[in-house]
Amino acid sequence: MTTHMTQPMIRVSHLSKNFTLHNQGGTVLPVMRGADLTVNPGECVGLIGASGAGKSTLMRMIWGNYLAASGSIMVGDLDVVQAEPRQIIALRRATLGYVSQFLRVVPRVPTLDVVAEPLLVLGTPVIEARARAADLLARLNIPERLWSLSPTTFSGGEQQRVNIARGFAHPYPALLLDEPTASLDAANRAVVLSLIHEAKARGAAILGIFHDEGARAQVCDRFVDVGSFTPKADGAAA
Amino acid sequence: MTLMHPLPVAADSPLLAVRDLTKRYGSRIGCADVSFDLWPGEVLGIVGESGSGKSTLLSCLAGHLRPDEGEVIFATAQGPRDVLQMAEAERRRLARSDWAFVHQNPRDGLRMGVTAGGNVGERLMAVGARHYGDIRARATDWLGRVEIAAERIDDRPSAFSGGMQQRLQIARNLVTGPRLVFMDEPTGGLDVSVQARLLDLLRGLVREMGLSAIIVTHDLAVVRLLADRLMVMKSGRVVEQGLTDQVLDDPQHAYTQLLVSSVLQV
Numbered sequence: 144m145t146t147h148m149t150q151p152m153i154r155v156s157h158l159s160k161n162f163t164l165h166n167q168g169g170t171v172l173p174v175m176r177g178a179d180l181t182v183n184p185g186e187c188v189g190l191i192g193a194s195g196a197g198k199s200t201l202m203r204m205i206w207g208n209y210l211a212a213s214g215s216i217m218v219g220d221l222d223v224v225q226a227e228p229r230q231i232i233a234l235r236r237a238t239l240g241y242v243s244q245f246l247r248v249v250p251r252v253p254t255l256d257v258v259a260e261p262l263l264v265l266g267t268p269v270i271e272a273r274a275r276a277a278d279l280l281a282r283l284n285i286p287e288r289l290w291s292l293s294p295t296t297f298s299g300g301e302q303q304r305v306n307i308a309r310g311f312a313h314p315y316p317a318l319l320l321d322e323p324t325a326s327l328d329a330a331n332r333a334v335v336l337s338l339i340h341e342a343k344a345r346g347a348a349i350l351g352i353f354h355d356e357g358a359r360a361q362v363c364d365r366f367v368d369v370g371s372f373t374p375k376a377d378g379a380a381a
Numbered sequence: 382m383t384l385m386h387p388l389p390v391a392a393d394s395p396l397l398a399v400r401d402l403t404k405r406y407g408s409r410i411g412c413a414d415v416s417f418d419l420w421p422g423e424v425l426g427i428v429g430e431s432g433s434g435k436s437t438l439l440s441c442l443a444g445h446l447r448p449d450e451g452e453v454i455f456a457t458a459q460g461p462r463d464v465l466q467m468a469e470a471e472r473r474r475l476a477r478s479d480w481a482f483v484h485q486n487p488r489d490g491l492r493m494g495v496t497a498g499g500n501v502g503e504r505l506m507a508v509g510a511r512h513y514g515d516i517r518a519r520a521t522d523w524l525g526r527v528e529i530a531a532e533r534i535d536d537r538p539s540a541f542s543g544g545m546q547q548r549l550q551i552a553r554n555l556v557t558g559p560r561l562v563f564m565d566e567p568t569g570g571l572d573v574s575v576q577a578r579l580l581d582l583l584r585g586l587v588r589e590m591g592l593s594a595i596i597v598t599h600d601l602a603v604v605r606l607l608a609d610r611l612m613v614m615k616s617g618r619v620v621e622q623g624l625t626d627q628v629l630d631d632p633q634h635a636y637t638q639l640l641v642s643s644v645l646q647v
Binding site: 162163164165166203207208209210228229230233247248249250251252264271 | 420423512581588606626629639
């Protein structure tokens with residue numbers, strides 16, 4: 144690797160976002176103006192700001208399921224704003240991971256396979272992928288008797304831990320974490336924080352939303368206030 | 382097993398390139414000006430209400446209907462070719478070897494008077510397999526892959542449940558190692574629990590075989606789990622296309638916004 148540590152893994156520049164509600168009279172809601180941030184390899188940056196300020200919106204724009212109105216989002220050397228769908232698909236397979244607040248899976252698929260899937264998609268042999276999945280599930284205290292069951296019937300906290308295991312199965316160079324420690328008990332919260340520390344140590348660039356201030360203080364190197372990107376009533380940047 | 386490993390298509394060129402495809406029924410539009418590229422290993426979902434033209438489009442792509450205008454360029458082993466310009470015999474050969482079509486109703490895709498093993502083996506024979514033992518062994522292997530017990534190999538599909546019939550249809554279609562699979566509402570008409578099993582099966586097969594697929598459905602939950610990309614059709618035209626979760630989570634077109642907001646939450 145010849146990557147310079149000063150080269151950001153994620154670079155958001157002049158990003159803006161509107162929602163147009165066609166079925167409510169074509170109302171245009173400007174929700175973000177002039178968003179700028181960088182995340183370097185090995186660094187965890189925390190998004191802060193009041194509820195509704197656009198933390199999750201910004202994260203979804205980087206993931207590519209929300210479209211930007213203007214600006215750029217470089218993840219590695221791909222601009223997500225301009226990229227073709229298939230380039231974003233490839234980015235998500237190998238480079239960019241995302242732990243959302245919701246686990247969305249095919250019903251009836253065993254938990255072990257749900258967690259192993261990101262590795263299988265990359266061509267990892269089944270035995271190796273399942274071993275990695277088992278290791279993560281064990282660390283996150285999901286009892287082994289549940290591994291052969293679908294997580295759709297699990298409690299909220301268990302589903303969240305399965306989602307985290309899935310998100311950390313492949314060592315993505317860039318990771319988006321939306322409230323990864325919400326509703327976890329102290330022991331599991333500590334496991335998630337150590338997974339984040341390990342990911343940083345191997346050089347992952349992490350962008351996270353943490354409502355839990357203790358967790359935030361332990362893993363984040365710096366913070367970006369999304370409130371500063373909220374448009375004023377007249378639509379100009381704050 | 383050579384059929385299971387088709388020639389890899391260069392990843393920098395589409396498997397299927399569709400340009401300005403139009404089909405009219407008299408003065409009425411079936412589908413109009415449809416253009417898209419499908420890349421190797423990609424699953425494309427086509428959604429829209431009934432009458433939106435999605436089934437017409439699928440039929441035109443698969444060669445079941447003759448479009449009035451446009452191009453359907455497929456990356457054959459000999460290079461890109463416009464399927465619509467091929468002679469009928471050549472197109473049929475391509476449809477047998479490189480393509481597969483999974484019908485909504487398994488009865489349309491199966492031979493109901495032939496055993497399960499015969500349904501699968503017949504497709505192998507159509508592409509040249511002759512050794513009975515080999516054919517039966519591969520049929521048994523494929524029944525296993527779609528979770529049909531080997532002891533049911535000599536039963537006729539009429540003795541199977543709807544979900545089993547659909548899995549048998551998938552085995553019959555995939556046994557020859559196609560590169561492109563067309564599916565018309567593949568989980569329609571099945572119980573929800575059976576749908577889930579079929580979805581998991583399809584995802585696994587797409588991943589393991591590197592299949593490309595075009596799936597027509599009205600079920601947004603199905604495309605979210607199965608499709609990489611989504612096209613939304615209304616009145617015969619594509620109104621929006623993009624990454625599946627982008628189209629569903631941040632729909633841009635008025636019709637897509639209406640479609641997404643009309644889904645009942647469970």
